Structure formats: C-alpha cells, structure tokens
Amino acid sequence: MQQQQTFDNSFLGRVFVLLYGVFCYFAFLLTCAYAVGFIGNIFLPKSLDSNGQESLVTALLIDVGLLGIFALQHSLMARQQFKDWWTQLIPKPIERSTYVLFSSLALILVFWQWRPIGITIWQFDNLVAQIIFYSLFTLGWIIVLVSTFLINHFDLFGLRQVYLYFEEKEYTPLKFETPAFYQYVRHPLYVGWLLAIWMTPLMTVAHLVFALVTTIYILVAIQLEEKDLVDIHGEKYKNYRREVPMLIPFIGKKS
Numbered sequence: 001m002q003q004q005q006t007f008d009n010s011f012l013g014r015v016f017v018l019l020y021g022v023f024c025y026f027a028f029l030l031t032c033a034y035a036v037g038f039i040g041n042i043f044l045p046k047s048l049d050s051n052g053q054e055s056l057v058t059a060l061l062i063d064v065g066l067l068g069i070f071a072l073q074h075s076l077m078a079r080q081q082f083k084d085w086w087t088q089l090i091p092k093p094i095e096r097s098t099y100v101l102f103s104s105l106a107l108i109l110v111f112w113q114w115r116p117i118g119i120t121i122w123q124f125d126n127l128v129a130q131i132i133f134y135s136l137f138t139l140g141w142i143i144v145l146v147s148t149f150l151i152n153h154f155d156l157f158g159l160r161q162v163y164l165y166f167e168e169k170e171y172t173p174l175k176f177e178t179p180a181f182y183q184y185v186r187h188p189l190y191v192g193w194l195l196a197i198w199m200t201p202l203m204t205v206a207h208l209v210f211a212l213v214t215t216i217y218i219l220v221a222i223q224l225e226e227k228d229l230v231d232i233h234g235e236k237y238k239n240y241r242r243e244v245p246m247l248i249p250f251i252g253k254k255s
C-alpha cells in the first residue's frame, strides 16, 4: 500500500509550505526572464550565439548533454509513476513547486555551463528583417505566457496547490478546457516556444543545436503528455485530438 507523505498541518507548517511555493515560483520567473535574454542574445554577456572558446566537438558534447539533463528532469518528474513514488518522500502539496524548482535548476545549469560555438548559419542585418524576427520572437514569448493563463498559470507553477493547502482546502484537478488558442492548436504553449527558439536574425551552430534538440524534445513530450491526457480525460481528449491540429493552425496534422 502506498504511503503518502503528510505535512505538519499546523499554521506554521502551512505558512512554510506557502512560502516554499512562492519561492519556487519566483525562482522560476527569474529563470524564465534570464532565458529570454539568453535565447534572444539580449543584455547578457554570454548567450546562445556568443563566440565559441572550446573545440567544436567538446562544445557540442557538453551542450547536448546539458539539454539531455533538462529533458530527463522535465519529463521524468512529470510522469505519474514518478509522482506516486516521489510523494512518498515529499508532501503532495509541494510536489508541483518542487518540480518547478528542479526545472529552474536544470535550466540554470544549461545557462551556466553552455558552450557557445559561434559559426554563423544565417544572419540578417537589415532593419526590416530584424524587426520581423524580433516581433515573432516576442510573439512567441507572449503566446507562452498567455497559454499558461489559459490552462491555469497558478496550478501549472504550483502556487494553487500550496495556497489550497494553506487554506486547508482539498486540491481539485484542473478540468480539460480548450479556450482561445486551444481552439486552433492543441499545444499553443509549445508553438510559442518554437517561435522563441527559431525566430532569430542570427543563427549560430550552438543556437541551431539548441533549437533542434528542443524541437525534438517538444515532439516527444507531446506524445507523453497526450497519453496522460487520454488516460485522464478519455474520449473527450480523443475527440479533441481528432478535431484540432497539434501545432499548426488550420493546416496542421490532426491525430
């Protein structure tokens, strides 16, 4: 029989849980803000398209390894079997916040240890092209942010879970909903990510590696996520999958 970890549910215990959740949330927000600068080559001394210092092979191995660590952490910790095991060790109300915290740590490791390579694949210096690329890059991040609110921003980042625990209320899982963007594609948040990583006026080898590995990761993550969504929502999700394209509105592949 599974033993779920319970917390000290005194007022102080609940305050601690709430503060932990808020800390994890803000750590993730800061990491995301850094990601915008890192991917878009804005403000930061080292970003995806900086010049390389290392040999090409060493840099490629390190960069792919770092992305592998992130992919492993992000997918493994999201699996139900992992959560069932994990919540025997940590209390359930902080499971999502801890996932968010570990995701931030994995991303920080990527930013910290990333080896830029240089070597330009494409570069657009004229103003119109730059405006187009940066507008699509910005649009991508806006789509990511708005999509989190369309699902439930506070549940996605663990704040709802810790708040309900603080209030001594039972957690209720989110309903399956398809508002706004979700009427046109099943994975708008990932569409936003794809725009943010590919829409760059300067594409170097390291950026290309980042974009390719992330794209492959997103395509694999979609399969895992949809399997879970079918398990949870059954026919409702299967019908949705038949009617709404995965990533490209109107013309994209339905399932």
Ligand SMILES: C[S@@+](CC[C@H](N)C(=O)[O-])C[C@H]1O[C@@H](n2cnc3c(N)ncnc32)[C@H](O)[C@@H]1O
Residues within 6 Å of the ligand: 147, 151, 156, 174, 175, 176, 177, 178, 182, 186, 187, 188, 189, 190, 191, 225, 228, 229
């Ligand atoms: C990072 S979000 C990405 C959501 C979606 N794949 C996208 O790209 O917009 C992952 C979480 O969203 C949930 N989710 C995905 N589609 C959903 C929907 N239509 N309604 C409610 N939750 C959804 C999944 O169960 C998962 O916990």
